[in-house]
Amino acid sequence: MNKPVLVLLAFALFACAQKRSVVEVAPSPIAVPTVPVDHMGELARYGSDAVLWQHASAEAYRLQQQGYELARLRLVENLKVADKRPPAVIVDIDETVLDNSPYQVAAIAIGHTFDQASWKAWTDRSAAAAIPGAVAFLQYARSLQCNIFYITNRDLRERATTLRNLDSLGFPQADEAHLLLMEGTSDKTERRARVASDHQVVLLVGDQLRDFDERFKDRSVNDGKSTVDTMADTLARYFILLPNPMYGTYRDAVQGKGTDEEKHRNMDEWFQRNGK
Numbered sequence: 043m044n045k046p047v048l049v050l051l052a053f054a055l056f057a058c059a060q061k062r063s064v065v066e067v068a069p070s071p072i073a074v075p076t077v078p079v080d081h082m083g084e085l086a087r088y089g090s091d092a093v094l095w096q097h098a099s100a101e102a103y104r105l106q107q108q109g110y111e112l113a114r115l116r117l118v119e120n121l122k123v124a125d126k127r128p129p130a131v132i133v134d135i136d137e138t139v140l141d142n143s144p145y146q147v148a149a150i151a152i153g154h155t156f157d158q159a160s161w162k163a164w165t166d167r168s169a170a171a172a173i174p175g176a177v178a179f180l181q182y183a184r185s186l187q188c189n190i191f192y193i194t195n196r197d198l199r200e201r202a203t204t205l206r207n208l209d210s211l212g213f214p215q216a217d218e219a220h221l222l223l224m225e226g227t228s229d230k231t232e233r234r235a236r237v238a239s240d241h242q243v244v245l246l247v248g249d250q251l252r253d254f255d256e257r258f259k260d261r262s263v264n265d266g267k268s269t270v271d272t273m274a275d276t277l278a279r280y281f282i283l284l285p286n287p288m289y290g291t292y293r294d295a296v297q298g299k300g301t302d303e304e305k306h307r308n309m310d311e312w313f314q315r316n317g318k
């Protein structure tokens with residue numbers, strides 16, 4: 043084939059290709075169904091980085107160790123202050139002495155958020171690992187004659203499985219007299235007062251500021267940070283705060299306590315508002 047014929051053939055093929063590419067398809071008369079938004083799945087995805095960090099990062103592991111190292115220093119200092127009452131250390135349980143990040147990982151894997159039934163199934167297994175540093179610290183406090191009290195918002199149905207879990211890991215005084223479960227309110231003020239009525243409370247450890255003082259429930263002004271500043275001296279001396287970005291008052295203050303749809307909308311709106 044000579045050269046002009048080849049050129050003409052190439053133009054013809056190009057023209058055909060062009061023609062095919064501009065053929066318009068008539069709009070389908072069938073309406074495309076809208077896919078419903080998976081609000082629970084979206085909320086679960088919002089939490090995935092936090093859960094990954096808590097469960098798998100060496101940073102969380104180290105911060106937990108560090109928290110309990112600081113706890114030893116504060117404990118020794120506070121025990122120097124004489125008091126006739128027996129000394130006590132108060133600890134929260136979840137994300138303070140027991141690690142529930144496997145429950146959170148499993149929930150994200152299936153696009154679910156927290157619910158009481160799956161939580162109960164998890165605690166029924168008594169399978170949570172200890173937070174790094176927690177067992178050794180509480181055994182140390184016990185060796186210094188401190189009484190250990192576990193104040194938790196696990197409920198009364200979780201008493202036996204929680205004690206079994208704590209005991210299996212070597213936590214001291216894992217018995218009914220030293221476990222104060224939630225009875226009606228998540229506010230721990232009255233339970234702390236009960237311990238303080240006949241003990242000198244020398245230290246508290248928690249993963250929420252509410253584990254120290256209920257005033258931290260209020261995040262309406264400056265996200266609660268001004269309350270931290272107001273109580274700075276007391277916090278520094280008597281409270282060890284451990285990391286937990288997976289859940290808590292900080293998130294509830296943004297999401298609210300409504301349906302997954304409402305929580306999802308509140309989260310979206312928060313990012314839109316604050317991302318400007």
Ligand SMILES: [Mg+2]
Nearest residue numbers: 134136137249
């Ligand atoms: Mg906790």
